[in-house]
Amino acid sequence: xxxxxxxxxxxxxxxxxxxxxxxxxxxxxxxxxxxxxxxxxxxxxxxxxxxxxxxxxxxxxxxxxxxxxxxxxxxxxxxxxxxxxxxxxxxxxxxxxxxxxxxxxxxxxxxxxxxxxxxxxxxxxxxxxxxxxxxxxxxxxxxxxxxxxxxxxxxxxxxxxxxxxxxxxxxxxxxxxxxxxxxxxxxxxxxxxxxxxxxxxxxxxxxxxxxxxxxxxxxxxxxxxxxxxxxxxxxxxxxxxxxxxxxxxxxxxxxxxxxx
Amino acid sequence: xxxxxxxxxxxxxxxxxxxxxxxxxxxxxxxxxxxxxxxxxxxxxxxxxxxxxxxxxxxxxxxxxxxxxxxxxxxxxxxxxxxxxxxxxxxxxxxxxxxxxxxxxxxxxxxxxxxxxxxxxxxxxxxxxxxxxxxxxxxxxxxxxxxxxxxxxxxxxxxxxxxxxxxxxxxxxxxxxxxxxxxxxxxxxxxxxxxxxxxxxxxxxxxxxxxxxxxxxxxxxxxxxxxxxxxxxxxxxxxxxxxxxxxxxxxxxxxxxx
Numbered sequence: 001x002x003x004x005x006x007x008x009x010x011x012x013x014x015x016x017x018x019x020x021x022x023x024x025x026x027x028x029x030x031x032x033x034x035x036x037x038x039x040x041x042x043x044x045x046x047x048x049x050x051x052x053x054x055x056x057x058x059x060x061x062x063x064x065x066x067x068x069x070x071x072x073x074x075x076x077x078x079x080x081x082x083x084x085x086x087x088x089x090x091x092x093x094x095x096x097x098x099x100x101x102x103x104x105x106x107x108x109x110x111x112x113x114x115x116x117x118x119x120x121x122x123x124x125x126x127x128x129x130x131x132x133x134x135x136x137x138x139x140x141x142x143x144x145x146x147x148x149x150x151x152x153x154x155x156x157x158x159x160x161x162x163x164x165x166x167x168x169x170x171x172x173x174x175x176x177x178x179x180x181x182x183x184x185x186x187x188x189x190x191x192x193x194x195x196x197x198x199x200x201x202x203x204x205x206x207x208x209x210x211x212x213x214x215x216x217x218x219x220x221x222x223x224x225x226x227x228x229x230x231x232x233x234x235x236x237x238x239x240x241x242x243x244x245x246x247x248x249x250x251x252x253x254x255x256x257x258x259x260x
Numbered sequence: 261x262x263x264x265x266x267x268x269x270x271x272x273x274x275x276x277x278x279x280x281x282x283x284x285x286x287x288x289x290x291x292x293x294x295x296x297x298x299x300x301x302x303x304x305x306x307x308x309x310x311x312x313x314x315x316x317x318x319x320x321x322x323x324x325x326x327x328x329x330x331x332x333x334x335x336x337x338x339x340x341x342x343x344x345x346x347x348x349x350x351x352x353x354x355x356x357x358x359x360x361x362x363x364x365x366x367x368x369x370x371x372x373x374x375x376x377x378x379x380x381x382x383x384x385x386x387x388x389x390x391x392x393x394x395x396x397x398x399x400x401x402x403x404x405x406x407x408x409x410x411x412x413x414x415x416x417x418x419x420x421x422x423x424x425x426x427x428x429x430x431x432x433x434x435x436x437x438x439x440x441x442x443x444x445x446x447x448x449x450x451x452x453x454x455x456x457x458x459x460x461x462x463x464x465x466x467x468x469x470x471x472x473x474x475x476x477x478x479x480x481x482x483x484x485x486x487x488x489x490x491x492x493x494x495x496x497x498x499x500x501x502x503x504x505x506x507x508x509x510x511x512x513x514x515x516x517x518x
Contacts, residue, residue, distance in 0.1 A: 049389050069397070076395040087390030089382075101394045104297075149394075 001025070001157065001189060006045065006055035008038075015041055019055070019214055023206070028183050028190045030200040033210030034235070039193035040084060042210075043159045046191065047081055048072040060156060077105060080155035084162045086146035088134040094121070095130035098149045105153065120148040125174050139166040147175060151182065157189045158182065164196040172196065176203055197240045209235060285399075285481070286474050292397065292404035302405035303412075310371035310406070311413030315420070317370055318363060322421035325358060326350070326428020334433050346439055347448030350429040355452060355461045357509075359422035364468035364505040367414055368498055372476040375406050376497040379480025380490035388481075403481060407473030414469025415462045422461070464512055468505045475501045
């Protein structure tokens with residue numbers, strides 16, 4: 001998966017001007033950056049929800065920037081996406097929301113659909129929520145249901161927009177562990193946008209730090225730690241720098257350990 | 261002067277582009293009707309929302325219009341000694357004109373605005389994008405059932421409006437003002453033709469329903485994705501659909517003598 005020389009303008013505001021980056025297969029890439037730097041837009045470009053003004057976007061080896069909705073739909077069957085606000089269908093129950101992709105794209109029996117839905121809900125720490133409507137859930141529960149829906153089809157590529165926002169610490173750890181598990185056991189390529197510094201630095205195998213109109217850095221957390229760039233130092237702050245210093249060795253040695 | 265001409269040109273081009281987009285959108289809705297899986301369950305649910313939940317409004321409005329027509333027409337016709345023709349006057353005016361048009365305007369305010377608001381808020385909360393990312397076509401899943409439901413519900417509601425109107429005028433003319441019941445019913449029966457009046461009235465209301473379905477879903481689907489955008493789109497649906505229904509009514513009447 002790769003973006004090449006991507007240019008995008010919203011109205012008169014340029015978001016990207018010649019952005020190029022690769023997302024290695026079977027790895028976790030964390031996209032970080034300030035508000036308005038275009039983190040979510042990268043995910044929308046990869047999902048085909050946003051078309052670039054120029055440049056090339058390859059997803060699963062296929063150029064998608066010129067595809068129509070029908071062709072994009074084929075590509076999207078290989079993707080899962082967690083939206084920042086969940087994007088659950090508010091007229092459907094939790095069970096119906098999570099089951100929807102299975103009902104639409106597979107011929108599984110009702111029992112098998114129910115089994116998979118419950119398995120996914122349990123993996124995000126939810127049970128007995130089948131009949132609740134999204135409006136009856138707390139923010140954290142809503143995001144976990146959305147996460148369950150994003151992974152229920154076991155996609156090849158998982159796009160997560162701020163998966164940790166609104167979650168309490170135990171659930172941050174749970175989602176982080178689940179992401180690492182999905183990457184390690186199922187070989188998913190995962191792209192995460194996040195402001196959650198500790199989780200991002202802990203699980204990232206590649207970090208992309210965005211600033212206005214482009215890249216500030218692309219590399220590993222260790223490379224981020226080694227950077228002398230003041231913009232980067234400012235962004236990660238003292239806490240992030242201390243975290244990187246503390247965890248430098250394990251990060252360099254291996255990426256697959258469980259989060260603490 | 262040049263600036264004014266440029267502005268006019270830009271606005272005309274934008275208008276033609278918008279019209280083109282609506283036509284393409286309409287074509288996508290028609291295409292979605294034939295796609296699998298069929299969305300009959302969603303269409304029925306949408307008919308319930310836009311049709312069944314509008315019944316009380318339609319019945320009350322139809323009866324009220326019937327009361328007014330009964331009073332007005334009885335007084336006017338009695339000046340010429342023609343009060344026996346009350347059934348004819350009420351029936352033809354309701355079936356040919358008032359039934360379809362008033363139902364169209366009422367359903368626009370009640371169900372058209374709700375449809376736009378619902379689709380618009382789904383867009384603002386990224387639910388439509390969520391469907392796209394699950395490789396589910398939002399036009400097939402969300403838009404088509406609601407547009408089809410409005411097209412089906414409109415003629416049914418119009419027929420109910422007409423029935424309540426005729427009954428309302430009966431209550432005023434016969435029960436209150438003392439007109440002979442047989443005269444009212446027989447004049448109605450003798451003057452109303454199924455093909456020229458009833459069928460054409462249904463054709464009108466089907467056209468109004470299709471227009472409303474297209475406008476309401478388009479406005480919701482293309483609104484700006486925030487609260488103010490949804491509010492603007494909802495207002496725009498009521499205004500645009502009302503004007504379009506009145507224009508279509510005139511056009512159909514003039515072209516086919518409906």
